[in-house]
Amino acid sequence: MSEVHEDKERYLVYRIKDELYASPLLDFKEVIEFIKPKIVPNMPNYFSGMVNLRGLIMGVIDLRKKLGYQENYELKPSMLICETDVGPLAAIIDKVEFVVYFSPTEIQDLKVEGKVDISCLQGFMQYQEHLISVIDIKKFVSNIEKSEKVEQEKAA
Amino acid sequence: MKNISLGKKINGLCIMVLLLTGIVTFVQFKKTNDSLIEKVHDKFQTDAEMLGANITTVLFERYYDVQAFASNKALTQFKEKEQMTMGLNSLVNLYGVYDLLMVVDAKGNYISSSSVDSFGIDIDTNKIQGNYADTNWFKKTMSGEFTVGKLYSGTFVESPQFDPITSKAEDRPMYGTSFSAPLKNDQGEIIGVVTARANFKWIAKLFASFFNAVKAQGYNTELSLVDGSGKLLFEYDPVLHKSDKFKYDEQVLGKLNLSESNAVSKMMKGVKGAEYVVHTRKNVEQLVGFSPFDKEHFFESFNWGILVRIPKNAALGNIVDNERNFLLGLLVVLVVGLIISFFVSWIIGKSFIAESKKLSESAVASHQLSKVLFESSDSVASATVEQSAGIQESVSALSEMGSMISQTASSAKTSMDSAQKMNNKAKEGEHIMEEMMYSFRSIQEANQQLQKISSIIQEVSKKTNIINDIVFKTQLLSFNASIEAARAGQHGKGFAVVAEEVGNLAKVSGSAAKDIELMLQDSQKQVQDILSGLQEKIEKSSSVSNQAVSNFKDISNEIDVIVSQIRGITDACAQQELGVQQTSTAMSQIDVATQKNSSTAQETLGAAKKLADENTKLKDISASIFGLINGESFKSKTVESQPQKPSSGAGDSAILSLDDSVQNLMKKRGSRDPKQQGKAS
Structure with a gap:
């Protein structure tokens, strides 16, 4: 796949369970193997804990749990390191599939109005036979941060 | 016999044995009884005999008394009458049995007599003076027809009678016997007769003493003297007369003839013994022991006999009682024996x-x-x-x-x-x-x-x-x-x-x-x-x-x-x-x-x-x-009535059937024998 994609963005496609998700490649700082996180007490169930990546301490969010899936113990999961406003964060996914060139215009927006907050779901892209959900991972993670903060403040 | 059952036989046997025993016992008893009766008979017969012998003895005393008187020389002196009377009186007193001693001469004239009787009473000699030539005693004495026995002679004896001479002298009936002997002089001629009139009391005393002797033995007897013609000469029966005194009944003595009595008639034939005779006057059956006087020692012409009479019951009282008791006992024994035997x-x-x-x-x-x-x-x-x-x-x-x-x-x-x-x-x-x-x-x-x-x-x-x-x-x-x-x-x-x-x-x-x-x-x-x-x-x-x-x-x-x-x-x-x-x-x-x-x-x-x-x-x-036990008739009856029942003792039918079966079996065997022999060989 050595073709030149001038007007196209690069997206990292990853798998959770049988579903494929895609996020802009540049949202990720690094892709690493799964490191077992240190469990932090009194956290939501999708917050797996903290990891030390080459001296940098960061929180770990289990995206699978966050997206309503069960933890898959058969697969060897990977971690996606994202640079957020509040710092780096590790997100656990089942598997990194491939990198895809895709024009953002080709992303079909989701035209659904509802009470559920789907602002971080940017849309869907049709790649070959797969229908891939495009997630704004930064936003998604930031939302989490925010909601957590709000919850924490509320709790306080 | 076969028809009689064993029980009846035994009963019959027992009855026979009992009867035999009874008869034998009875006969034995009868024999004993008879011998006892015989003894009683003998006793009375002997009594009669003894009394006769006693009387004979006494009579002979009298018989020779008169001869002794006759031999007295004083009595030949007919002229001395008073002396003679005195002598005769002394003799009467001496003997005490004579009522009168009288001497008559050869012609029968009264010569002299005693004037005292045997009781010592004077008698009137005048009443008896007279001639006695017609009297029997005079005639017989004079003619020598004495009353004789085998051993003696010389005296004429009159049998007892109511003496007319003494009765005349005493004016009452005097019963007695006279003994007369001829009176001889020195030459041996008969010059008179001496007659001794003996009162009967001396014989009667013998009767009385004899009666008492027999009474002492327990027998109330009646003693009688009978002469040869069956006339009663004397009887001593205190039971009948209700007195010990001697009774001289003129109606009876010398007149009552007992010759019709069996005993007397036998006695008259010279037989002694005992008989049962009905006493005509008393109308009682009596045992009569009788014995004639001994002919050897007594007068031949006299045929006296003594009767000893006693009522049969009195004589045989014990024996009859014994016999009755014995018979009763025997009957009881027989009955009891019969019952036991039954x-x-x-x-x-x-x-x-x-x-x-x-x-x-x-x-x-x-x-x-x-x-x-x-x-x-x-x-x-x-x-x-x-x-x-x-x-x-x-x-x-x-x-x-x-x-x-x-x-x-x-x-x-x-x-x-x-x-x-x-x-x-x-x-x-x-x-x-x-x-x-x-x-x-x-x-x-x-x-x-x-x-x-x-x-x-x-x-x-x-x-x-x-x-x-x-x-x-x-x-x-x-x-x-x-x-x-x-x-x-x-x-x-x-x-x-x-x-x-x-x-x-x-x-x-x-x-x-x-x-x-x-x-x-x-x-x-x-x-x-x-x-x-x-x-x-x-x-x-x-x-x-x-x-x-x-x-x-x-x-x-x-x-x-x-x-x-x-x-x-x-x-x-x-x-x-x-x-x-x-x-x-x-x-x-x-x-x-x-x-x-x-x-x-x-x-x-x-x-x-x-x-x-x-x-x-x-x-x-x-x-x-x-x-045998039940009798033949019973058995045959049983056989007829119960032929099926073997327990009734009539197993004859069963036996017959058994015999038949045995015969059949034997026949069968006989027919099978040869087969078997063949098999065995």
């Missing part, structure tokens, strides 16, 4: 009847038993015959058996050979199976090597994992490289391509690794399948072969057992052969014994027949005993 005979008869019934019952039972014995001995005899035949058959069967056994023995030997061969084959099979087992083991070893291959494949599979890991990491690296290239912007475009290519390579190698892994897994699986199937089959065939080996071993063992059993059969056959031979000899011995048994059974049969005969006899005997 009772005893009843008891004996009862028990006899019971026993005879039992006897007859047991006779019938034994009869039936003998019948049964007869039948059973008959059946034993026939059974022995059959046994003999059976034994013969057994002997032949035994010989057949012997040959069969030898055949069996040879068959057993053949079987043993076959079994041996089979055993060898089984052992070969076992060896083959063992070899197969070895082959299996080598296959198993190969299998283990195959398993090693499998493990190698697993190792390879692990290595592919490492490749996978590398691929994964390479991929991650390629992603990171892509990210870095993207950050580099325009400068990183070439690097991005490299990174992409690396990623693609990684992907290809990853898929290749995956394929390898899949192939490996597949081969691994196949190997595993082969291994497991092979293992299973090996195990199965191993177990099968093991089983086959063990089966072969079992077969071999079984064959061994069979061989040993066949050996046992062979041995047993040999022993059986021996046993059959022994049995055969034993059978022949049994045959001999059976023949012996047969003859014994015959003997038993004969004995049973004899027993049956004896039983019949026994039956007859029991029946006749029954008849």
